[in-house]
Amino acid sequence: MRRDSVLQIQHSFTGPDQGTKGTLYLVPTPIGNLEDMTFRAVNTLKTVDVILAEDTRNTQKLLNHFDITTGQMSYHQHNSQSRIPQIIEMLEAGQNIAQVSDAGMPAISDPGFELVQAAIAANLTVVPLPGANAALTGLIASGLSTDQFAFIGFLPRKKSEKKAFLDNLVNFPYTMMFYESPFRLGQTLEDCQSAFGPDRQVVVVRELTKKFEEITRGSLADLVAHFDENKTIKGEICFYIAGNDDPSTDESLLQAALDDMPIKEQVQWWETHESMSTKDAIKQVAKQTGINKREVYAKYHEI
Template sequence: MFKQKSYDKLYTGGTLYLVPTPIGNLQDMTFRSVETLKKVEYIASEDTRNTQKLLNHFEINTPQISFHDHNYKERIPELLVKLQHGESIAQVSDAGMPSISDPGHELVVAAIAQGIPVVPLPGATAGVTALVASGLPADRFSFYGFLKRKKNEQQTELKNLLNQVETQIFYESPHRVKATVANFIEVFGPDRQVVLCRELTKLHEEFLRGTAEEVYQYLADHDVKGECCLLLEGATQVVTDEESWQEWSVSEHLTYMIEQEGLTSKDAIKQVAKLRKVPKQEVYMIYHQ
């Protein structure tokens, strides 16, 4: 076991700082973050052009090194050498906390493996910022990030969350948010509470609160812009027995039979059709939508 001590006087290498950046409003940058970016030897940036705007605003002249999803395998050995030679590095993403749906995790793991101190700075993160103003319970929550894009794959992910009682947090593109809410309705039903947050901390910050059906109807009539954060109410009643299936949608019933009862999809379709007294072909079509 390696126990990190930031004050270890025997260590002569550099430090990896994880520095949050504003998610929209530059005034959310902390004094400590600005000071850290000024004092390190390098800044590892997800997008150097985007980060340069931030550096210019705060008159920070530290050189940048690009570090993103497409080059991290080549960059990590280079950054480790610099850290081992006593040069400190601040890692930043385009907005918010590094590693939260952004690059950074692999560098942190590599630094820890080499005994290099990793120092996180607190700061803005979109998911928690949206959560505390959503009106949904914030004492227990799960951050899921971006869902898969294809409908079937996304519904499969969502079905795994069917009985989660905590508030769920998702990130979504404005171009796909309507389809995602439609999948919420398909999997969780139309009455689950949903909150759509967009343009957090910016001039046009907006919260849209309502049932999944109400939010979907709004999105059907309006175009939304800006990165979106979707929050989903947790299950108010966890289904633990088969007697409650009358309250489920066909999709929910199938999910329970497959995941909780361990049936194959073929047997689950047959059993659900039998219990509901509907044609098997109808259940089959819903399963394969």
């Protein structure tokens, strides 16, 4: 059944409501080095009616540095649901509003995403500004493939959920981008090693654009050992894991499990689970293992 949908085309600066309704600007802020603030970002923050800030105290330092006097309103994960209707009303009334996060690109791993959805649903204009983003900044210096990649963000906190999540990524073929707390990094790398194996390449990037910027590259085994010896980790963390360039197929995973079984039990498995005759099951085991069919026959019949 076809789902009803409404085509929406936004002309950011020439729309029919331009001048009557307000615009929501998504403004990136530096991830460490204040020189990464763009001229357009500064000018936008100076000219909007209000700035939505994750932490108004933190954002005020940025505003003071660039002589921006625009007022702020707090907007974060704990008050987003109560704030959104109020913000939409302000935009409908013609106020221009900028949203910023504490650092980097708003709406990435923060409640700006929900605000954008609400603004789109209200047919309001949403204008994104380009700027600093930690995940992409670290990626281009990682040395891992940048042809295709995926932003994963923060992993689940619960051990069982984290394990299941990582296990589902074992065959993922593209570079994976993660955020992590410095307090959980060591354990997370160990969990990744358990899921992906010790040889998978990984890169940990710390304190991007700041004085103590650090990029650590190597295998998961290398980095697990390194951070086990260097447990005191500070700063913002991004890490990247290479994609699987030789993903396991269902067939190879099945065979890996069967390889732990004696030949006779392998034949019996194909007989039971695939309803094969003994003759066909012996052929299948010979094909899967590379063992001569006569040898499989002999082992099955214990000759």
